[in-house]
Amino acid sequence: QVQLVESGGGLVQAGGSLRLSCAASGRTISTYAMGWFRQAPGKERESVAAISRNSLFTYYADSVKGRFTISSDNAKNRMYLQMNSLKPEDTAVYYCAVGPVWYANPVPNHFSSWGQGTQVTVSS
Secondary structure, X not given: OOEEEEEOOEEEEOOOOEEEEEEEEOOOHHHOEEEEEEEOOOOOOEEEEEEOOOOOXXXXXXXXXXXXXXXXXXXXXXXXXXXXXXXXXXXXXXXXXXXXXXXXXXXXXXXXXXXXXXXXXXXX
16 A cells, blocks of 8 residues: 655745645555545546656646646655646645556556645645
């Protein structure tokens, strides 16, 4: 079982940037499909970005394309989400997760291990 811990959330003004980090322990996350998800109050958890185990494939939600970048550092057993040009509608709790299989259109049910989440708040 892999344990995941997110960090890097916070309060930022619209147009600003944040970099979320997800530290893994217990297993090497490079053997998994990896993803970032978010959940705003009163809304369902949604996929934000994902990357395949060999980093050959990536997925981005339409709402974040061109603004967010997912990456992983196998040596540090971490994955990241660089978020630029943030908008108030990006406000949510952000979660990292890993799963055994890569899907071209990943959804939360495809991922089996989750972090506890980190709050991102974007002020207008």
